[in-house]
Amino acid sequence: MSFQKKLLAFAAVSALSAATAVPAMALENEFHGMFKFMGYQTNALQGGDAKVLASDDARSGFFAEQRARIMYIAKANDNLKLVTHFELDTRFGGIKVTDGKGYKGTYNGNDSGNLDADALTLETKNVYLDFNCPITGANFKVGSQPWTDAYQSLFLSADMTGVYATKKYDAFTGSLGWFRFDDNTPAIAAGDTTNVGAGKYTADLIVVDGKYALNKDITLGASYYNIQNDTALTSATTTAPTVSIPNYELLHMIGLNADMKFGDAVVKPFAAYQFGEKNSTTDISAYAFGATGKVKAGPGSVNFAAYYLSGDNNNTGDVKSFQTVTAGTTYFNAANMWLLQRPNQAINTSTSLVGNDNTAKGLGTTGVFAGYEGTMDKVFYNANAGYMMTNKKNAAGDKSIGTEINAQVGYKLYDNLSASVAGAYVFLGNYFDATAPDADNPYLFNVQLSYAF
Amino acid sequence: MRRVMLVLIGSLFLATSTGTVTTAFAQQTQAEKNECLLASKNCKDQVDDIYKRMQRLDKEIKKGTKVYTPQELKRLQEKLAETQQTLKDLEKPGH
Numbered sequence: 436m437s438f439q440k441k442l443l444a445f446a447a448v449s450a451l452s453a454a455t456a457v458p459a460m461a462l463e464n465e466f467h468g469m470f471k472f473m474g475y476q477t478n479a480l481q482g483g484d485a486k487v488l489a490s491d492d493a494r495s496g497f498f499a500e501q502r503a504r505i506m507y508i509a510k511a512n513d514n515l516k517l518v519t520h521f522e523l524d525t526r527f528g529g530i531k532v533t534d535g536k537g538y539k540g541t542y543n544g545n546d547s548g549n550l551d552a553d554a555l556t557l558e559t560k561n562v563y564l565d566f567n568c569p570i571t572g573a574n575f576k577v578g579s580q581p582w583t584d585a586y587q588s589l590f591l592s593a594d595m596t597g598v599y600a601t602k603k604y605d606a607f608t609g610s611l612g613w614f615r616f617d618d619n620t621p622a623i624a625a626g627d628t629t630n631v632g633a634g635k636y637t638a639d640l641i642v643v644d645g646k647y648a649l650n651k652d653i654t655l656g657a658s659y660y661n662i663q664n665d666t667a668l669t670s671a672t673t674t675a676p677t678v679s680i681p682n683y684e685l686l687h688m689i690g691l692n693a694d695m696k697f698g699d700a701v702v703k704p705f706a707a708y709q710f711g712e713k714n715s716t717t718d719i720s721a722y723a724f725g726a727t728g729k730v731k732a733g734p735g736s737v738n739f740a741a742y743y744l745s746g747d748n749n750n751t752g753d754v755k756s757f758q759t760v761t762a763g764t765t766y767f768n769a770a771n772m773w774l775l776q777r778p779n780q781a782i783n784t785s786t787s788l789v790g791n792d793n794t795a796k797g798l799g800t801t802g803v804f805a806g807y808e809g810t811m812d813k814v815f816y817n818a819n820a821g822y823m824m825t826n827k828k829n830a831a832g833d834k835s836i837g838t839e840i841n842a843q844v845g846y847k848l849y850d851n852l853s854a855s856v857a858g859a860y861v862f863l864g865n866y867f868d869a870t871a872p873d874a875d876n877p878y879l880f881n882v883q884l885s886y887a888f
Numbered sequence: 889m890r891r892v893m894l895v896l897i898g899s900l901f902l903a904t905s906t907g908t909v910t911t912a913f914a915q916q917t918q919a920e921k922n923e924c925l926l927a928s929k930n931c932k933d934q935v936d937d938i939y940k941r942m943q944r945l946d947k948e949i950k951k952g953t954k955v956y957t958p959q960e961l962k963r964l965q966e967k968l969a970e971t972q973q974t975l976k977d978l979e980k981p982g983h
Binding site: 561783850887 | 940975980983
């Protein structure tokens with residue numbers, strides 16, 4: 436066969452291969468996303484993560500912010516997909532370069548709200564491979580992914596890099612996960628022979644979780660979380676990061692949770708115990724418990740939620756304060772609060788009276804919340820009330836953080852787009868008397884546009 | 889031999905391109921108004937938004953065992969739960 440013939444034959448085979456390979460390479464492309472606009476008139480919010488103000492003659496101001504999230508999923512088939520998720524946050528007018536009250540997505544001039552926009556605002560939230568293993572039958576998620584505890588996010592809800600495996604056996608679902616949320620390996624300095632490569636100074640989370648569906652209405656869960664934090668060991672060196680996250684070396688957390696449906700009521704109770712080592716001389720012994728629920732009543736439903744985090748107000752003996760990873764990665768969304776707890780509808784500004792720290796710097800807190808929500812055709816509404824207190828007295832001997840009342844009413848302009856207004860007011864408790872004796876009660880009015888696709 | 893090859897290759901390309909053209913015409917003929925351009929409706933590559941996907945999955949699940957096997961129903965329910973989780977992730981507060 437001459438060279439030309441060989442070439443033609445090769446071209447024909449290639450064309451045939453390409454034609455037959457197309458169906459096997461086909462991808463299902465899923466695009467999803469959201470956009471939210473939030474406007475606030477408030478005397479309490481500072482923007483970003485800075486905690487809700489409790490101060491004398493707090494000035495009221497109006498600010499607006501927006502968030503878009505874009506998710507692209509490349510699905511090869513039902514057993515294999517790549518999930519990518521990005522975020523773009525902006526405050527109208529931008530955030531001043533030196534303003535420390537912004538957060539990673541928007542400060543240091545990284546805010547397209549500035550004059551003439553053009554800033555680097557794209558944040559990566561998730562990039563992970565999600566596949567069902569044909570050998571083990573387990574589902575694996577590998578990469579930067581979202582993870583939330585089974586305790587209403589009071590311990591941890593965050594995007595983290597790790598590997599998470601889930602396998603179902605009839606009514607039982609078991610999960611095993613490993614997340615590395617900190618790798619603070621110091622830069623290797625010239626001539627420094629003591630430093631080592633990546634993976635030496637790390638913080639890891641191990642997750643063992645089991646859920647058993649007793650019947651179609653009741654699911655029982657048990658979990659074990661383990662945090663091993665070696666990053667603190669680097670804090671004494673000059674080249675290493677000095678911030679240890681979290682602020683303990685070893686933590687074990689065991690807990691039980693349930694999801695129970697009784698007629699028109701759904702109740703989700705939970706309880707957890709923590710033990711471990713704060714450092715080489717101090718141990719941890721702490722606990723948390725609570726419940727959330729929803730009961731149908733009239734045209735809508737009554738919501739309730741409550742929790743207790745153990746606290747400590749002395750520095751001797753074991754630490755009895757409930758431990759988290761960081762305040763910024765905890766939530767209690769079932770509260771439906773705007774100021775006492777970080778709001779479950781929040782975007783860029785996501786904070787609370789205790790700066791998202793439900794441990795209140797180790798004092799521990801109790802929260803009790805209730806509300807009513809409903810819909811009428813395209814109108815939706817809710818009204819809520821809540822109370823929070825610390826479980827141990829602060830230095831001034833006070834415990835009451837405050838009582839919040841709030842309400843929201845909205846309208847569905849389209850299936851995907853809703854507009855709403857909300858108001859929230861907090862009657863401050865005596866917890867702030869020592870630091871801000873004449874503090875004004877915080878309030879906010881919120882106007883919101885929310886689109887999801 | 890060369891001619892045969894050329895005809896073969898030509899036929900392959902013609903077949904694929906004709907297929908595409910035929911499909912496109914089948915979906916949007918010149919006689920019809922182009923609703924995709926006119927009103928962003930019925931576009932050839934239109935995909936479901938997340939709410940529509942949930943509604944469609946729910947509709948299929950409600951057809952029950954008259955249409956689907958128990959195994960298929962379970963799969964649809966898993967897909968609905970998966971889509972609900974996606975929406976939850978999109979709307980998750982915080983950073």
